[in-house]
Amino acid sequence: MSTFFWTIPTQNVKNINKHAVVDLIRFTAGGISRIELSRQMNLTRAAITAIVSDLQAAGLVREIESHYPSGRRPIVLEINPDRGYVVGIDMGATHVTILVTDFSARVVREMDEPLDINQGPAVCLPRVESLVHQILSEAGLSIKDISAVGAGVPGPVVAGVGVMGPPIMPGWDGYPIRDDLEKRFGVPVSLSNDAELGAIGEWAYGAGRGERDLAYIKVGTGIGAGLLLDGQIYRGATGSSGEIGHITIEENGPVCTCGNRGCLEALAGGRAIANRAIQEVNSGRRTVLTEISPVSQIRSRDVIAAARRGDLVSQQIVSEAGVHLGTALASLVNLFNPSMVVVGGGVAQIGDLLLEPIRETVHQRSLLPASRSVRITSALLGRRSSAMGAVVQALSIVLHRLSEHS
Amino acid sequence: MSTFFWTIPTQNVKNINKHAVVDLIRFTAGGISRIELSRQMNLTRAAITAIVSDLQAAGLVREIESHYPSGRRPIVLEINPDRGYVVGIDMGATHVTILVTDFSARVVREMDEPLDINQGPAVCLPRVESLVHQILSEAGLSIKDISAVGAGVPGPVVAGVGVMGPPIMPGWDGYPIRDDLEKRFGVPVSLSNDAELGAIGEWAYGAGRGERDLAYIKVGTGIGAGLLLDGQIYRGATGSSGEIGHITIEENGPVCTCGNRGCLEALAGGRAIANRAIQEVNSGRRTVLTEISPVSQIRSRDVIAAARRGDLVSQQIVSEAGVHLGTALASLVNLFNPSMVVVGGGVAQIGDLLLEPIRETVHQRSLLPASRSVRITSALLGRRSSAMGAVVQALSIVLHRLSEHS
Incomplete structure (x- = not known):
């Protein structure tokens, strides 16, 4: 980073240090020792000990023996999962994923249910509310x-409050989503953009652990990217960064939901994949997709499933969608x-059939210094990347708040 | 910015605060008062007074009356230009621009000379050295x-030391440019990338004053971008971010210097503009460019000059280059x-003839939330953006160092 001017932290230093200690503890796999905390934070051992004592007294942090294979097992710190x-x-x-986790982000219950985002907040948010109550009850818990x-x-989230001008969320524009859910x-x-959460989830617990410059691309019905730059989520001037689904790939290509022509999403998104399949069936090509009736009901997940079963057309x-994504x-x-690109979302669950044309096209179409230093990988958390990112953000609220009062 | 984890400053807090005070003073037009410093830095008035006294004693900072039009004129601080x-x-x-400035970045002497970067460091760096001695002597100064x-x-600068894999700098790959110049x-x-310096120059003293998310695009023989994200220069994982000249605009377009097809630079860079002009002349179109002989000697600056004199073909x-840049x-x-895109470099000196098709295409081809919040403007510093950015970086070295010893 350039040092030509400085951003001054506006919080008090004690809280900043407490947040940093909590974050180093929660994001270091296998726990972290006090000595290591002191080294990484450039603080004295005494300062670290004081902060850790506060966090222990508040029940946020506990000591465990580290999992060294043999010999001396130093004492390390971890977040107290039972808090x-x-x-x-x-x-x-088209769907909602809900996770319940403990304070160490271990998943205790998981749910994936259909949800039509086009029905707007008046339908979707009550449905999400009742699904949350359902999953909590299944886990033997309640909202308390x-x-x-x-x-x-x-969609693009503005100031953590709601969405602005989302191409695939009619009826949501300007709705105070966060306030509604808090009530x-x-x-x-x-509240965050889903692709941003994917980047956070994969950074915290997935393929991108420890990366400082990571792009997560979510390939589903829509296509969006979440950007972690220099170790920080980058949202842009008005919260709508990462709209890779609407960059132009073919100047005179097919019309997109956003109104333009030849956007990536119109060529490689879930709908585009389904439409290409419908075209192929209608043109009489030999494919197992002809079994689906009516033809207009073919969805991208049918194409993915058929491709997995060896259907050449699918x-x-x-593979063609992979080339467009690669461009x-x-x-x-x-x-x-970036040092890493993580490909996630529903369509990416097919794995290397999509990843290989992406890798090949990126390496062909980007400059050598950038292309030889980037790893392109599928999401380690599978369909869960964004939901795990949502867990990370929820835990940030509560762990930071509790640490301040410790 | 997300607060889910923290980057810990590794320098001591006193130096960080001194750098921040120096930077607020140098980048606030018309000077800044102690009260305003205290407010912006969230430090006590006493702490600011102590830092400022040190800086005054070292002769780095001086007091002036602010330029309020009437009434009380509060005392404000500015960098001492005579230091x-x-x-x-x-x-x-194809050229080198050299500026000599005082400590307040006021230009005392300016020079623009031809330089063929393709001749490599063994020819270019001695030439730059002798030009620097020449301009200093013209200004009545010496290197002392x-x-x-x-x-x-x-080209992409790695760790401030040299360039790696630059498409238009044969013979420079891996050469220790900074060390050579220091000797x-x-x-x-x-040492920095030129487009990055353009972003810094325009942010500090040009069209982008005060912007937190700014992209500067340099349109010359090559095309590159400098990115200021969340108030910090963003260089990427290996220092080669901003290579907008090599993103694909036409999958099967003309061959680029980088080896790929259809790159922006191959369609809208200085060479592409000259080649298009040569084509038009050879195909017998009516244009003042036919006066240039031999035809193969037409350069982009000839096309710009002809366009300025009303030549329709030019x-x-x-305008076509503008559409490609817009895409x-x-x-x-x-x-x-970004909140602002600044278009600079030699080709951009033509102004709105290039800017208008850029604006139109960007607004057509980007999503509403991003397109309605971005201003697209030409570089206020003209051809000087990058050289002024180099001045900013030179002053950062010396002002920060001197402030630490104050």
Whole structure:
């Protein structure tokens, strides 16, 4: 980073240090020792000991023996998992994923249900509320056991409050989503863009652990990217960064939901994949997709499933989508020079059939210094990346708050 | 910015505060008062007074009456311009710009000379050295009066040391440019990518004053972008971010210097503009460019000059380049959501003939939330943006160092 001017922290230093200690503890796999905390934070051992004592007294942090294979097992610190629970909610265009975790982000219950985001907040949010009550009851818990909720939506989130001008969320523009959810649940809610949460989830617990410059691309009905730059989530001037789904790939290509032509999403999103399949069936090509009736009901997940069962036409459609994704990601790699690109979302569950054409196209279409330093990998958390990111954000609210009062 | 984890400053807090005070003073037009420093830095009035006293004692900072039009004129602080001088050097593909400024970044002497970057460091760096001695002597100064040098090169700079894999700098790959210049001048040298310096220059003293999310695009022989994100220069994982010249605009377009097809640079860079003009002349179109002989000697600056004199063919070529630039910038706007895009470099000196098709295409091809919040403007510092950025970096070295010892 340039040092030509400085951003001054506006919080008091003690809280900043407490947050940093809590974060180093929660994001270091296997726990972290006091000595290591002191080294990484450039604080004296005494200062670290004082902070850790406060956190222990508040029940937020506990000591364990580290999992060294043999010999001396130093004492390390971890978040006390039994201190409470949070909920992570990932609303996609067609489904919702809900996770309940303890304070160490261990999943105690998981749910994936259909949800049509086009029905708007008046239908979707009550449905999400009742699903949360259902999953909590399945886990033997109630909303009273929950300390915070993290939620993600497939649109540009402004100031953590609601969405502005989302191409695939009619009826949601300007709706105060966070406030609505806080009223429903009676706990603090963190609201973010779903692709941003995917980047956070994969950074914290997935393929991107420890990366400082990471792009997560979510390939589902819509296509969006979450950007972690220099170790910080980058949202842009008005919260709508990462709209890779709407960069132009073919100047005179097919019309997109946003009104333009030749956007990536119109060529490689879930709808585009389904439409290509419908075209192929209608043109009489030999494919197992002809079994689906009526033809217009073919969805991208049918194409993915058929490709997995060896259907050549479906494999070709997925592979072509990979080339388009690769062209767009090459632009991203040329502009951002990330160390890692994580490909997630429903369509990405097909794995290397999509990843290989992406890798090949990125390496062909980006400059050598950037292309040889970027790893392109599928999401380690699978469909859960964004929901886990929502859990991370919920835990940030509650762990930081509790640490301040410790 | 997300607060889910913290980057811990590794320098001591006193130095960080001194750098911040110096930077607030130098980048606030018209000076800044102690009260305002105290407010912006969230430090007590006493702490600010102590820091400012040190800086005054070291002769770095001085008091002036503010330029309020009438009434009470409060005392404000500014950098002491007479404390010393720095040099800023901007090496382009075909020319070099050199500025000599005082400590307040006021230009005392300016020079623009041809330089063929393709001749490599063994020819270019001695030439730059002798030009620096020449401009200093013209200004009545010598290298002994210079406290630091900032330099820019048109390639991806790694760790401030040299360039890696630059498409338009044969012979420079891996050469220790900064060390070479430090030996030649005997003062600290800061080395950066030229487009990055353009962003810094326009942010500090040009069209982008005070912006937190700014992209500067340099349109010359090569095309590159400098990115200021969340108030910090973003360089990417290996220093090669901002390579917008090599994002794909036409999948099967013309071959680029980088080896790929259809890159922005191959469609809208200086060479592409000259080649289009040569084509038009060879195909017998009516244009003043036919006066240039041999035809193969037409350069982009001839096309710009002809367009300025009303030549329709030249205007059309520039306008088409603008559309291609707009398509690439729409991708950048969709991905980054900057508040401002500054268009600079030699080709951009034509102004709105290039800017208008850029604006139109960006607004057509980027999503509404991002497109309605971005201003697209030409570089206020003209051809000087990068050289002024080099001055900013040189002054950062010397002002921060002196402040630490104050």
